[in-house]
Amino acid sequence: MxxxxxxxxxxxxxxxxxxxxxxxxxxxxxxxxxxxxxxxxxxxxxxxxxxxxxxxxxxxxxxxxxxxxxxxxxxxxxxxxxxGVDWYFGLPLYLQRECCGRKLWFFNLEHLHRVEDYVQKRLRPFRPYYLSVESRLPKWMKLSKNRNEILKTIEKLKYTI
Ligand SMILES: [Zn+2]
Known part of the structure; x- marks a missing residue:
């Protein structure tokens, strides 16, 4: 899981x-x-x-x-x-949106900020191979070509709260 x-x-x-x-x-x-x-x-x-x-x-x-x-x-x-649901009641997560043809979702704002921080710091378009091996994010979220769209989507999600 x-x-x-x-x-x-x-x-x-x-x-x-x-x-x-x-x-x-x-x-x-x-x-x-x-x-x-x-x-x-x-x-x-x-x-x-x-x-x-x-x-x-x-x-x-x-x-x-x-x-x-x-x-x-x-x-x-x-x-x-x-x-795209929580573990306990199976209700749709509030922080989720289509992104790069996939579903981007977060449990809460702290989780969102943590991923945002990772994407901002690690996914430099000019350093495509600099990816943390510790990161367990799905592959599509680690591709530098998706960086801008992911960050834009995260920005939109922040304003839904
Ligand atoms: Zn209510």
Whole structure:
């Protein structure tokens, strides 16, 4: 599931910006303080989660359950971010847009800024081979010919919030 964005992704999964299923505004998916099973052993990514829309007030919580092996986990598989949705409720990510014939998406603004920073610094049109091997971004995002379009799309996304 962590596929393309690799290690970078997991650091940004504490907040997903999604389209509210009720009013379509920007809602948040995060770990509430009263998470059940917080101090118990659990699968990474299987903490209690809350969907909250500050525009219309929609609130929805999901909690992991204790499994046969004593770990806390959700009954359902986490949703796949490659479909442009959050892991927990499967709602469309708010920060996503067509770019270079693909889909550019981010979990939240911090994630967006981090990728923007990478694209600005590393993808110099005149230094096409200077690519960090640590980077787990999809290949199309690492091509210098796509640099300008990616940066433009990121700029537009910033103003949708
Ligand atoms: Zn709403």
């Amino acid at each position: 962590l596929g393309n964005y690799g290690g970078m992704l997991i650091e940004h999964t504490d907040l997903f910006l999604v389209h509210c299923p009720r009013c379509n505004s920007c809602a948040r998916v995060f770990t509430p303080d009263n998470a059940k099973g917080k101090d118990e052993p659990r699968y990474i990514g299987h903490e209690s989660k809350r969907l909250l829309c500050s525009k219309c007030g929609l609130t929805k919580d999901i909690h992991p359950k204790r499994r046969w092996d004593n770990l806390w986990a959700f009954n359902h598989e986490l949703f796949n971010e490659k479909h």
